[in-house]
Amino acid sequence: MKVKIIDLFAGIGGMRLGTEMAAKKLGLETETVFSCENDEKARQTYRDNFGIDEEIYGDIKELKTDDIARTVKSHDLLLAGFPCPAFSLAGLVSRNSLNRKHGFADRKGNLFPDIVRILRIKKPKSFLLENVPYIRSHNEGRTFKKILKELESVGYYVPTPEVLSSSDFGLPQKRRRIYIVGFRKFTLFNYPRALNKKNDVASILEKNIDPKYFISKKLWTSHKARKERNKKREVGFGYGLVTPESSHTRTLSRRYYKDGSEILLKVNGSKTPRKLTPRECARLQGFPNSFQIPVSDNEAYKQFGNSVSVPVVKEIALEILQRI
Numbered sequence: 001m002k003v004k005i006i007d008l009f010a011g012i013g014g015m016r017l018g019t020e021m022a023a024k025k026l027g028l029e030t031e032t033v034f035s036c037e038n039d040e041k042a043r044q045t046y047r048d049n050f051g052i053d054e055e056i057y058g059d060i061k062e063l064k065t066d067d068i069a070r071t072v073k074s075h076d077l078l079l080a081g082f083p084c085p086a087f088s089l090a091g092l093v094s095r096n097s098l099n100r101k102h103g104f105a106d107r108k109g110n111l112f113p114d115i116v117r118i119l120r121i122k123k124p125k126s127f128l129l130e131n132v133p134y135i136r137s138h139n140e141g142r143t144f145k146k147i148l149k150e151l152e153s154v155g156y157y158v159p160t161p162e163v164l165s166s167s168d169f170g171l172p173q174k175r176r177r178i179y180i181v182g183f184r185k186f187t188l189f190n191y192p193r194a195l196n197k198k199n200d201v202a203s204i205l206e207k208n209i210d211p212k213y214f215i216s217k218k219l220w221t222s223h224k225a226r227k228e229r230n231k232k233r234e235v236g237f238g239y240g241l242v243t244p245e246s247s248h249t250r251t252l253s254r255r256y257y258k259d260g261s262e263i264l265l266k267v268n269g270s271k272t273p274r275k276l277t278p279r280e281c282a283r284l285q286g287f288p289n290s291f292q293i294p295v296s297d298n299e300a301y302k303q304f305g306n307s308v309s310v311p312v313v314k315e316i317a318l319e320i321l322q323r324i
Helices: 014-025 040-050 065-071 089-097 112-122 138-153 217-233 278-284 297-306 310-321
Strands: 002-008 029-035 077-080 126-131 162-165 176-183
Touching (some): 002 014, 014 029, 014 077, 014 310, 112 138, 138 176
Parallel strands (some): 077 126
16 A cells, blocks of 8 residues: 655655654555645755655745645645744744734744645545644634634544653653644544653764864853843743753754754763754654755754654554554
8 A cells, every 4th residue: 555645844854754664664655745845955955865856845825725636636644743933832922022923813824724725625534733732722722722623624533632742752852742633534543652762862972073062161151141040030941951861851942053052961071061963963853864964054953953753753653554
């Protein structure tokens, strides 16, 4: 059986990679028949790793509803880690400070309606969506209720979504994300349970690190001062410091390229900690060492911070594929 997939807001392909891994484990063949990603650098990484010759569609909002039937090929499974700034807590704070709309009112940042358009027209057997946990409480829960109602209105049975943490699936990162699965008909479905597999930070570390990844004394002093201020004001968290023996890091985010504050590694013999390397960030998200990183360090940090944790997607996809 060949499972046909579309990969929306694909980023660097974490959702696709996890699904392909699951299919391979089940002895199934996959074919990605449509993908879209608006970021040019992310498209470069995607192409280099999946060998795509055909065009990756850019801004999905430019795809008119009347053109979906022709442009988006028929498929069995829709994947979409739809962008979260319109629904995340950080995005809410940022938008409020700029007097910008958020949630469904943010026409530019909210891409969920585009998922619904495709589901309504193409009617795949199943879908897998991913977003930040805060989406459940955004606008006092009304946003999430609307999301589920719209998915059901276009003909899908949606088992109760669950929040899963990457640290429960063999990754040393405490990254919590909500996953939403749907089927064209009522289907008994269980989200995967935590795997009995633990790794510490040492499991992702490279050897012979370039000195450029160590932060300056000035930045380290600034980090410590800001953390002390935040502590006194009882706001924020400041930097996050780990050792190789730590069980997990904080969540890797897109902003990691700025100063690395959320994940700094203490190194014996060094007066300052260091940032993770791009390869270490890839490992922290569960990407194999064979995954190519053709972009600059800053772009790589953004891409892996934006991505999904591949092993989590793999385990969910295993459950989905066995039912479709």
